Amino acid sequence: MEGSNQHSRSGPGGMLRKARTDLRLPVEDAAKLLNLSARHILAMENDDYASLPGPTYVRGYLRSYAQLLGLSPEETVASYNKLPVASKPVDLTALAPKQEISSNDRLMKMGTLLVAGVVIGLAVIWWQGDDKSPGRADQEVAVALTPSYQSGAGGTIGSDKTIDDAAVQEFGPGLIVETDNKIPLLVEPEPAIPQENTSTMPRKEQPPLTSPVTAEQPAVSSGIPSEDTERRVSAVRDGDTVTSPPATGADPGAEGVRARLVLTVEEDSWADIRDARHNKLLYETVPAGRVVTVEGIAPFSVFLGNVEGVKIEFNGEYYDAAKHKRGQVARFTLGETIETE
């Protein structure tokens, strides 16, 4: 029994060899009769089917060989079929083109959604980051500019919501205040307000934050105090003083030293003056004959046009800007030494 099992495992090779030797048939003659090579005959007799073309061919060879030797072809093939090598199907897809992934493919859909999600997420992060960082700066600016509102109207101003772009734009063009709805409002000039009043402006003088925007009260709905805006603008118009108010509650030492800059404009010029915190103290065209005083935290970053027509006085001392002249303009920083001191 064991022997027969072993025989069935080893294939029909032994049986074929025995039959051939019994017939005293040389391998070459058998090969010639079957139109096969001697290598094929020996491979079959040794059950070395790996060196033969494939199961279909092997079955055909075995059938012919068994017939030649007077054995039962069916039994011989059945003996071969029991071997694992006989049941191995031919791979038809070896050369088949790789299946193209279509847009309907689940993996493709998930991948697309994932990529879209990542892109949208990145866009949102970018948008928020872009939105927040200026927002914080605005808040700081607003806080710096509205010391009295921090405590007075804190209930409505304290949040980020009250500090918006409109408030920032107010200090850009100088004379134009843009509201939330992007309608520029011309600010009427008012008498200059002394510098001392700016930091200690009483709360009662401030218009209500929720008051409507009018020509007389050009407060923006963003909550930036309209008086302060008016004061700044009018100061420029009347050739008086522009100040950068100190941050309330902040350590004066940490904020820097306050300085004063006086521009005596003899010819039409333009100026872009910023304080140590990059607040725009002056940013506009200044007509000839004006004297503009700017106060703020040193050092000042000054960028002047038609520099020859402007005389500069910094903290009471004349400053020659000609050395910084490049063409018609000059860019320099004032008060750095003070700050370092």
Added chain:
Amino acid sequence: MLKRFRGFFSSDLAIDLGTANTLIFVRDKGIVLNEPSVVAIRQAHGPRNNRSILAVGQEAKKMLGRTPGSIQAIRPMKDGVIADFTVTGEMLKFFIRKVHENRMFQPSPRIIICVPCGSTQVERRAIRESAIGAGSREVYLIEEPMAAAIGADLPIMEPTGSMVLDIGGGTSEVGIISLGGIVYSHSLRIAGDKMDEAIINYVRRKYGLLIGDATAEAIKKEIGTAWEDSEVREMEIKGRYIADGVPRSQVITSKEVNSALNECLTGIVAAIKTALEHTPPELGADIAEKGLVVTGGGALLRDVDRWLAEQTGLPIIITDDPMTCVVCGCGRALMEAERLGDVFIHE
């Protein structure tokens, strides 16, 4: 849209629409139908002259040559192609319904049909239209040598030549395949039907006896041999004697049948030799080393392998089940239709 909906309730089919037999392979089920390609039609009398299908397949085959004037038993396929378009469509519809008999909806399957490699565009289109007319929603065509090679489990995707001979009912197909494509193929209209015809002619010529197609086929199957040195067998046949019109019996030997078939077999051998002549030398060497694989009903002819081996000098391999080899190949192509796009015929 409706066809697609019905497709949910249909099984994909592979059909060997042969001249003699139609075989249907159903995905996940195997061969579910093997019927003769014969249709019996009743011709109604009256003003409308309506024709109706009386029987299809085995039943209709029994009627062949035994029908009254009102019934016509016909074989709608001839020489591997459609001879009667309408009847072929009806036959296909009948077979498709038969394999979907338990379904509530009218089936609308995807179908792969094999066609002779020598068929013309018109003949292929006729087969395709016929299948669409029978309700299929998609039709793929595959050449018979390719289907036979796939069915025989030949290593067609390897860079080695594989030669296959499919001796069917209407046509014999010779194909040489390498790397998943047909390098050379030839279709000749010498096959089972021509062999039957040769036997009929031989018996009439030698014995003056008229026999029918069915008797000729029985002779071929029972004692027919391709090799003249085969063991001699005898068979008693009955037919109508030409001289007096009286039915008589006659004993015929396998040697006689062999000589009757000789002309057909020589034609097939000539086709094999022509194919080998047209084969690139490297592939020819592969074929000489491995041999020629024979499929189709003709492969069941006794000692056909010995005859072919003697005539061609090639090792001859008869597949395990030659009759179903082509439809099995179609079936395997059906199961891997999405990945085996190259093996189908693209018009």
